[in-house]
Amino acid sequence: MRSSASALTALALATSLALAAPARALAADAKPPADPPKHPVVDPHYGDVLFEFFQNHYFPALTKLEVSQHFERMPHHADEAEVLRGGLLLSYGMHQQAGEVFEQLIARGAAPSVRDRAWYFLAKVRWQRGLAGPALDALGHVEHPLPGQLEEDRKLLQANVLMATGDNAGAAALLTPMVASKGAPLYARYNLGVAQVRAGDTARGAKALDEIGRMGMPNEEQRALRDKANVALGFAALRDGQPQQARAFLERVRLDGLESNQALLGFGWAADAMKNPKLALVPWVELAGRDPTDSAVLEAQLAVPYAYAELGASGQALDRYNVAIANFEHENSNLDATIAAIRQGKLLEGLMARNPGEQIGWFQTFKDIPLVPHARHLTPVLAGNEFQEGFKNYRDLMFMSHNLADWRDQLGIFGDMLATRRQGFAERLPAVSTKAGAMDINALQQRSDANAAALREAQSAQDGAAFADAKERDLRARLERAQAALDRVRDDPSVADARERLRRVKGALAWQLAHEYATREPGARAQQADTEAALAEARAHGEALARAQADEPARFEAFARRIADLDTRLQALVPRVAALSQAQAQALDDLAIASLTEQKARLAGYTAQAKIAVAQLYDRATESGGDGEPAKEGDHAAKP
Numbered sequence: 001m002r003s004s005a006s007a008l009t010a011l012a013l014a015t016s017l018a019l020a021a022p023a024r025a026l027a028a029d030a031k032p033p034a035d036p037p038k039h040p041v042v043d044p045h046y047g048d049v050l051f052e053f054f055q056n057h058y059f060p061a062l063t064k065l066e067v068s069q070h071f072e073r074m075p076h077h078a079d080e081a082e083v084l085r086g087g088l089l090l091s092y093g094m095h096q097q098a099g100e101v102f103e104q105l106i107a108r109g110a111a112p113s114v115r116d117r118a119w120y121f122l123a124k125v126r127w128q129r130g131l132a133g134p135a136l137d138a139l140g141h142v143e144h145p146l147p148g149q150l151e152e153d154r155k156l157l158q159a160n161v162l163m164a165t166g167d168n169a170g171a172a173a174l175l176t177p178m179v180a181s182k183g184a185p186l187y188a189r190y191n192l193g194v195a196q197v198r199a200g201d202t203a204r205g206a207k208a209l210d211e212i213g214r215m216g217m218p219n220e221e222q223r224a225l226r227d228k229a230n231v232a233l234g235f236a237a238l239r240d241g242q243p244q245q246a247r248a249f250l251e252r253v254r255l256d257g258l259e260s261n262q263a264l265l266g267f268g269w270a271a272d273a274m275k276n277p278k279l280a281l282v283p284w285v286e287l288a289g290r291d292p293t294d295s296a297v298l299e300a301q302l303a304v305p306y307a308y309a310e311l312g313a314s315g316q317a318l319d320r321y322n323v324a325i326a327n328f329e330h331e332n333s334n335l336d337a338t339i340a341a342i343r344q345g346k347l348l349e350g351l352m353a354r355n356p357g358e359q360i361g362w363f364q365t366f367k368d369i370p371l372v373p374h375a376r377h378l379t380p381v382l383a384g385n386e387f388q389e390g391f392k393n394y395r396d397l398m399f400m401s402h403n404l405a406d407w408r409d410q411l412g413i414f415g416d417m418l419a420t421r422r423q424g425f426a427e428r429l430p431a432v433s434t435k436a437g438a439m440d441i442n443a444l445q446q447r448s449d450a451n452a453a454a455l456r457e458a459q460s461a462q463d464g465a466a467f468a469d470a471k472e473r474d475l476r477a478r479l480e481r482a483q484a485a486l487d488r489v490r491d492d493p494s495v496a497d498a499r500e501r502l503r504r505v506k507g508a509l510a511w512q513l514a515h516e517y518a519t520r521e522p523g524a525r526a527q528q529a530d531t532e533a534a535l536a537e538a539r540a541h542g543e544a545l546a547r548a549q550a551d552e553p554a555r556f557e558a559f560a561r562r563i564a565d566l567d568t569r570l571q572a573l574v575p576r577v578a579a580l581s582q583a584q585a586q587a588l589d590d591l592a593i594a595s596l597t598e599q600k601a602r603l604a605g606y607t608a609q610a611k612i613a614v615a616q617l618y619d620r621a622t623e624s625g626g627d628g629e630p631a632k633e634g635d636h637a638a639k640p
Helices: 004-019 021-027 044-054 058-070 075-091 095-107 112-128 132-139 149-164 168-180 186-198 202-214 220-239 243-250 260-273 277-288 295-310 314-343 346-354 375-382 385-437 441-461 470-488 493-515 517-623
Strands: none
Touching: 044 058, 044 075, 058 075, 075 095, 075 112, 095 112, 112 132, 112 149, 132 149, 149 168, 149 186, 168 186, 186 202, 186 220, 202 220, 220 243, 220 260, 243 260, 260 277, 260 295, 277 295, 295 314, 295 517, 314 346, 314 375, 314 517, 346 385, 346 517, 375 385, 375 517, 385 517, 441 517, 470 493, 493 517
């Protein structure tokens, strides 16, 4: 037989697998539009969201996604981002918000495969939350067969929902074609049998369950289902007055399976129905020594002395009844201790400490039970869907509480950053303004315009001299001075040779300048363009500086108001989340205490039955003329 912690772990794992699927499965349909195949993510912010998502950081992924959607940073991935958001909301159990997302996707013309898969997972989460009607409504929106295994899962889910709403015939009609096909899932066969029995087709339903009860199963999950089918058949046979058939079904159940306690109890009652209390003692004695937190074990502790009394062993029956009464009272005191620990807040404190997690979401479960007195009493309520969902809500609220505290700290940092920027702006503005005022942009613009006009004139005349460098301009000046000197002695024949040399030098220089015009003119044009660009940039800087003097203080004020508004919102949210956390904690404590109180009531009932049986044994012993002590043989006690 599994321990209580192992049973809780198995159930938690099953719940985790059921609820972890929506976001990832929906993301599989979030294909980007026709982008280059090697770079499918076009918008960097969408890539950032996907990075967080595939790192299993779902809360940062969701917050970054919604912020980027608000600022319209993902235009190339609008539908994919919305599908991913719906899946994340669904994984957090926010089925109403997810339903709104899916309805908007339908209105926007999303692909049918996306819509159908979205509605299926919406139905699945609603079913997990116990909302059978809304789950059936969501399934009604699925228009086409889902891909692969999801279609079988959808039909199984729909059958479960139909059975939960009382439409067992509809569930049977849905499952019958599935079971008829080759390789039908085992759960479909089991659910078909249950639906047929509930719908009144007992013979066919029993046959389907009996086939499952005889199968050889390859894994623990399927073996547990086989045990469940045999237990259902066994108790159905007991109700129909067929104890021998009931024993045939129940003896197939494993002694170490999850259904073994119920099977042992029913096995004993079948023997009792066959008027063979001695045969009933074998399973009941085995069952009575097991974990007393199971109601079947408590009932067995009453059934064992009842069987001894039926055999006439009144003394042994009396001893067993007294032992049962003592056990019941001991368990009752243990329950009181557990309830006291819960009221001291140790239940949730222990669950949070033994099941740490950085993320929130409906696929985050707990596996370790808290260290409270007699924690095994809590196994049934902790394994229940209502408590698990409530604890997820509580843990999410605690996560949000810590997150809000972190955001408040960050707002303080933002305030410091804003103060630093204000101070820096105030300190730099005078120096920058002085430097900008010292620059006469208009005078520089006039010089640039004159240079541009000269450049156009040189280009029109193709004047190479206009592009001479400093050395060449100096040489031209020297040649002009030499020419002027020679002109003053024009009539002197002794300078004729010098005049000729000067003419040649001037011609060589003119030829050189004309020859290099084609290479120098583009450079001059580029320099003029650079000058004009620099002037435009300087003018833009000046205008930006002027705007900054007027706009920057307003921006600082806007940031300050935004920080103050966010701080106000956080101040309102912090006590609200704290109040909700306290209310959720109280609800969970009340749920656990209510379960333990029910166990106490059951124990009180069993104790009363045992005391009545003891009194009857004494009464019969007195009536038989004895000394007031029950005889060892021959008397009978009432059936519990």
